[in-house]
Amino acid sequence: MRSDVIIIGGGHSALCKGIELLKAGRGCIIFSTGEGGHRFRDPSYSHLNHRKEFERLGGVYVMGDTVTGGQFDGSGRLSFIRTAAQGKTVFYAQEFFIATGSFFSRGLVALRDAVVEPIFGLDVDFSGTYEEWVNPDFYADQPFMHFGVITDEEGHPLKNGVKVGNLTAIGSIKGDGKRQ
Amino acid sequence: MERDNNFEQCLKCDICSGYCPVAKVNPVFPGPKRLGPDGERYRMMDAAFFDPAANLCLNCKRCEVSCPSDVHIGDIILKAKLKYGRKSHVLRNAALSYTDTMGFLGTHFSPMANAVASLMFKGGPRYASRTFERQFIGSETAARQSCFDHKVSFFHGCYVNYNNPSLGMDFVKVMNALGIGVQLLDDESCCGIALISNGFVQKARKNAEKNIASVRTSVEKGMPVISTSTTCMFTLRNEYQNVLGYDMSAFSDSMYTATKYIFELLDSSAVSLHFRKDLPKxxxxxxxxxxxxxxxxxxxxxxxxxxxxxxxxxxxxxxxxxxxxxxxxxxxxxxxxxxxxxxxxxxxxxxxxxxxxxxxxxxxxxxxxxxxxxxxxxxxxxxxxxxxxx
Structure with missing residues (x-):
């Protein structure tokens, strides 16, 4: 299947970007593992309204389907993505956005020795050992909260040091650049 | 621990309960989180912790769709229901669940069955006077299917067979227009979702084994299996695997709902549908x-x-x-x-x-x-x- 744009992740950043793109006349599909945009039982009204607006404008919000990976071409561009539910059907787009969030929504995953981005294996900005990621003072600024995927000025993330030109990171998956 | 029972992944965010259609309208219903991943922890300790409120679950799986941690909440609740639940209203539930037996009776005595149904429900289920299988097998339409190079197997399900054979004929018409022939499976039983949700597991397994054998034969012949019923397809693909424990991974890429198959065909090949010119708005x-x-x-x-x-x-x-x-x-x-x-x-x-x-x-x-x-x-x-x- 083809779409102008595919957004991976279905939270606040994803919906805002989706609405912006639809208003500019581009087709858009969002894949979200679960109901995005909230942390606890009740979803925020802004999320519900954004989702309604997104769907009213003709966007497709696929909930309950996780993007599992993708195919990069020789020039480092992302050509298509695979998802858990669609089987061998792949999704092509001219442009992709990744808005899978931070640790809570598993946009970033902390292993014992590294912080990784689990879908494409994008380069992540982190340093030190496991012990140094966390400040034992619970109320202090926590180093791990500043981790995120490395991007250029335009928000394109890097994979093995090479820029992925048609993928843009938005939302809290991006590092905030304030890491010590 | 049973396969695929990933309740440990639950973060307790409770988004599923916010999304559960029953929890929204029934304050007595504990919600998917408490019945599913929370309850499982207790049930593993002692079966007495099973909460009969699980019978209020619709098995709509909306909790699973909304879960950001991909916990199989609905499957956990359904499996607990099957393992610990007590049966009640056995005769009525059997009448609702044995859809093929009821369909057989319903189509044979359709005027009477429909009179009863129309007294009970306005709109709702009605029985056809001839089943889809009887209309299709041996008909001219069926004979024409061998002319096509590419063929698919049609899992018609009980609804097409007993209630709405014309939908089956519509499916054949659309597939033929796309240059694809339609065959029935060697031996099709009811997919068994009603049996599973009402606790008739033995019968459900019998049906599942028959269906899996037919699906295997079809897929080995290179014919994907397609259904117009989303729930039948969901049961074959997901419930057989996640609830009954059969390994469906070899076939899951060869099973489609009708709309997915048709869309992909139109999307990936040169065929196209010729729409009528006189379609009204x-x-x-x-x-x-x-x-x-x-x-x-x-x-x-x-x-x-x-x-x-x-x-x-x-x-x-x-x-x-x-x-x-x-x-x-x-x-x-x-x-x-x-x-x-x-x-x-x-x-x-x-x-x-x-x-x-x-x-x-x-x-x-x-x-x-x-x-x-x-x-x-x-x-x-x-x-x-x-x-x-x-």
């Missing part, structure tokens, strides 16, 4: 069934409907209709079922579309019974919109 409201949403394949139906000229499509908000197969037909659930479906019915009434389209047969009955709207299957609408093959 029609306002269509599309309701996505919960099990199709769980499969993640609703986008294909939406894309197909948008291809039909003259169709002005409104995709209804994602809501459960409340019937959930046999659930809404039980007297004790009737009110819950109506309350669950209320937002959907209200939206359908306020839009006032000419036609409501949905892929699921029981959603169709529920919408007909509660709104009086005209409801059709997307394949039927597609069949009416294309040029007939000469």
């Amino acid at each position: 029609i306002r269509v409201a599309y309701h996505m069934p919960c099990h199709l949403e769980k499969l993640g394949w609703g986008l294909y139906t939406v894309a197909l409907l948008r291809m039909i000229p003259g169709v002005e499509l409104t995709v209804l908000d994602s809501n459960c209709c409340g019937v959930a197969g046999t659930y809404g037909f039980k007297s004790e659930n009737k009110q819950t079922s109506r309350n669950v479906g209320k937002p959907l019915f209200d939206q359908i009434r306020s839009i006032g579309a000419d036609l409501v389209v949905t892929d699921c047969e029981t959603c169709r009955w529920q919408i007909e019974m509660n709104t009086g709207a005209r409801v059709a299957h997307p394949i039927s609408l597609l069949a009416q919109s294309i040029e007939t093959l000469k």
Whole structure:
């Protein structure tokens, strides 16, 4: 299947970007593992309204389907993505956005020795050992909260040091650049 | 621990309870989090912790769709129900669950069965006088199928066979228009979702084993298996694997809902559908069934409907209709079922579309019974919109 744009992740950043793109006349599909945009039982009204607006404008919000990976071409561009539910059907787009969030929504995953981005294996900005990621003072600024995927000025993330030109990171998956 | 029981992944965010259609309308219902991953922890310790409120679960799987941690909440609840639950209303539940036996009786005595059904439900299920299998096997249409190079197997399910054979014929018409022949499986039984949700596991397993054998034969011959019923396909693909424990991984890429198969065919090859030139403008409201949403394949139906000229499509908000197969037909659930479906019915009434389209047969009955709207299957609408093959 083809779409102008595919957004991976279905939270606040994803919906805002989706609405912006639809208003500019581009087709858009969002894949979200679960109901995005909230942390606890009740979803925020802004999320519900954004989702309604997104769907009213003709966007497709696929909930309950996780993007599992993708195919990069020789020039480092992302050509298509695979998802858990669609089987061998792949999704092509001219442009992709990744808005899978931070640790809570598993946009970033902390292993014992590294912080990784689990879908494409994008380069992540982190340093030190496991012990140094966390400040034992619970109320202090926590180093791990500043981790995120490395991007250029335009928000394109890097994979093995090479820029992925048609993928843009938005939302809290991006590092905030304030890491010590 | 049982395979795929990943309740440890639950973060306790409770988004599932916010998304559960039953928890919204029934304050007594503990919600998917407490019945599923929370309850499992206790049940592993002592079966006495099983909460009979699990019987109020619709098995719509909306909790799984909403879960950001991909916990199989609905499967955990269903498996607990099967393992620890006590059976009640056995005779009535058997009558609801043995859809093939009831269908056999219903079609043989269809005038009488329909008279009884029309007294019980306005709209809702009716029986055909001849089953799809009897109409199709040995007919001219069936003989024509061997002319096609590419063939698919059609899992018609009980609804097409006993209630709505014309949908099966519509499916054959659309596939033929795409240059694909349709065959039936060697031996098809009811998919068994009603048996599973009502606790008749032995019979469900018997049906599953028969169906899996037929699917295997078909797939080995290179023919994918396609169903017009989203719940039948969901059961074959997901419930056999996750609830009954059969390994379906070898076939899961060869099983499709009709709209997914047709869309992919149009998308990936040179074939195209020739729509009639004289199609009137029609306002269509599309309701996505919960099990199709769980499969993640609703986008294909939406894309197909948008291809039909003259169709002005409104995709209804994602809501459960409340019937959930046999659930809404039980007297004790009737009110819950109506309350669950209320937002959907209200939206359908306020839009006032000419036609409501949905892929699921029981959603169709529920919408007909509660709104009086005209409801059709997307394949039927597609069949009416294309040029007939000469």
